[in-house]
Amino acid sequence: MHDRAAPIIAIATAPGRGAVGIVRISGPMLQPWLQRLCGRSLKPREATLLPLKDGQGHPIDHVLAVYFPAPHSYTGEDVLELQAHGGPIVLQLLVSRCLAVAQEKAHDDDAATALLPGLRLARAGEFTERAFLNQKLDLAQAEAVADLIDASTALAARSASRSLAGAFSEKIHGLRDALIDLRMLVEATLDFPEEDIDFLEKADARGQLERLQAQLQQILERTRQGALLRDGIRVVIAGQPNAGKSSLLNALAGAELAIVTPIAGTTRDVVSQSLQIDGVPLHVVDTAGLRPLDHPQVDEVEKIGIARAWEQIRQADAVVFLHDLTRADQSAYQEEDARIAAALQRDVDAAIPVLQVWNKADAATVLSRTPEAIYLSAKTGNGLADLRTRLLSIAGWQAGAADSVFIARERHVQALARVAQALHQAHLILSQTEAALDLLAEELRQAQNALGEITGEFSADDLLGVIFSRFCIGK
Numbered sequence: 214m215h216d217r218a219a220p221i222i223a224i225a226t227a228p229g230r231g232a233v234g235i236v237r238i239s240g241p242m243l244q245p246w247l248q249r250l251c252g253r254s255l256k257p258r259e260a261t262l263l264p265l266k267d268g269q270g271h272p273i274d275h276v277l278a279v280y281f282p283a284p285h286s287y288t289g290e291d292v293l294e295l296q297a298h299g300g301p302i303v304l305q306l307l308v309s310r311c312l313a314v315a316q317e318k319a320h321d322d323d324a325a326t327a328l329l330p331g332l333r334l335a336r337a338g339e340f341t342e343r344a345f346l347n348q349k350l351d352l353a354q355a356e357a358v359a360d361l362i363d364a365s366t367a368l369a370a371r372s373a374s375r376s377l378a379g380a381f382s383e384k385i386h387g388l389r390d391a392l393i394d395l396r397m398l399v400e401a402t403l404d405f406p407e408e409d410i411d412f413l414e415k416a417d418a419r420g421q422l423e424r425l426q427a428q429l430q431q432i433l434e435r436t437r438q439g440a441l442l443r444d445g446i447r448v449v450i451a452g453q454p455n456a457g458k459s460s461l462l463n464a465l466a467g468a469e470l471a472i473v474t475p476i477a478g479t480t481r482d483v484v485s486q487s488l489q490i491d492g493v494p495l496h497v498v499d500t501a502g503l504r505p506l507d508h509p510q511v512d513e514v515e516k517i518g519i520a521r522a523w524e525q526i527r528q529a530d531a532v533v534f535l536h537d538l539t540r541a542d543q544s545a546y547q548e549e550d551a552r553i554a555a556a557l558q559r560d561v562d563a564a565i566p567v568l569q570v571w572n573k574a575d576a577a578t579v580l581s582r583t584p585e586a587i588y589l590s591a592k593t594g595n596g597l598a599d600l601r602t603r604l605l606s607i608a609g610w611q612a613g614a615a616d617s618v619f620i621a622r623e624r625h626v627q628a629l630a631r632v633a634q635a636l637h638q639a640h641l642i643l644s645q646t647e648a649a650l651d652l653l654a655e656e657l658r659q660a661q662n663a664l665g666e667i668t669g670e671f672s673a674d675d676l677l678g679v680i681f682s683r684f685c686i687g688k
């Protein structure tokens with residue numbers, strides 16, 4: 214682990230050229246060091262324009278320096294931000310100068326030129342990690358920072374903003390407070406068994422537990438929605454050659470992303486595109502047409518493409534099994550469709566939904582249709598709205614709750630599921646004629662610990678390392 218008390222520095226703006234670039238420094242007791250760097254003292258939270266020079270006195274750039282004294286800063290420590298012209302060389306020179314000043318020897322008679330020992334380059338996410346460690350943010354809010362930066366839709370950005378403002382944490386804290394009250398009742402009964410008072414019955418412990426379970430279920434549902442907003446759904450389009458898979462990808466994306474020709478086997482590799490449906494990210498993958506590897510027209514390149522297609526299918530959240538309606542009455546086509554369907558049932562996780570979609574409805578003469586299937590034309594766009602609606606439905610998205618959803622992650626969903634399991638066990642114990650109160654207390658403790666994992670109250674260092682390592686440098 215790196216020294217969490219050492220001052221850190223990083224370029225806080227994205228790589229590349231821009232009008233403005235920012236170098237950020239955070240650590241304890243920055244004032245003496247920044248006075249040596251800037252050649253003057255800085256007023257808190259006031260932008261100061263000044264020149265910065267290298268060790269030989271050559272100018273680097275004129276910068277706007279803003280000093281945020283602890284604890285009134287993003288990290289809770291002293292923070293200095295240097296805003297310069299956004300060229301990568303300029304920013305690197307500023308970082309090098311800051312590191313050099315930190316290593317210069319101080320004059321014995323000048324306390325203002327004291328060293329800034331240990332200044333080092335920041336790890337990914339370390340500024341936000343320090344904000345969490347200094348209790349400026351809880352863990353759910355810290356994760357929302359990265360989610361806001363990475364948001365791929367406007368709805369995801371608004372939901373991440375709600376989580377950053379504390380909406381998700383507030384719900385978790387409400388559950389925790391109710392759970393603590395219930396634990397107090399159970400602990401009181403365990404601590405004073407000689408009292409002729411049934412604490413649990415008098416305080417309606419069972420009713421409290423049931424209300425807590427109902428509240429948890431509502432939050433769990435909203436959390437699943439938030440995780441869907443963040444991660445989206447991965448949809449793989451599969452089917453025989455020339456069923457119109459690439460045309461469907463192009464139609465969904467509204468752009469010519471994949472090559473479309475009448476020649477079977479045109480798509481040899483995986484083609485993917487991220488788009489959105491009603492604000493929900495959708496990651497669509499077009500694959501090579503599925504046919505037997507011993508087919509006379511399948512060469513070595515197409516064999517690799519077919520193998521990759523099956524890999525993508527096994528990793529999907531949903532599969533669009535695309536059929537060609539113009540060939541629906543051909544026995545050879547029906548046999549191959551049946552073979553693919555059998556392979557999907559045999560080799561793919563049963564939890565992955567498979568949508569039966571018939572393409573080329575504009576050119577088909579077949580009239581018989583099955584109610585559960587979707588009929589569309591990738592060429593004209595008819596039926597695409599039905600497909601979009603069905604994809605959102607199988608993903609579990611509830612459009613009416615969009616304005617109240619907070620961004621969330623799969624680990625949050627899993628933690629709340631463990632809370633639900635513990636409360637279920639607690640309810641079973643409490644329903645028994647002679648409840649084992651020690652077991653009841655343990656289930657409630659486990660539930661509270663799982664809640665604490667979400668906000669970071671019970672988080673191990675290795676979990677923090679994984680979470681913050683996925684942030685960008687400078688954040």
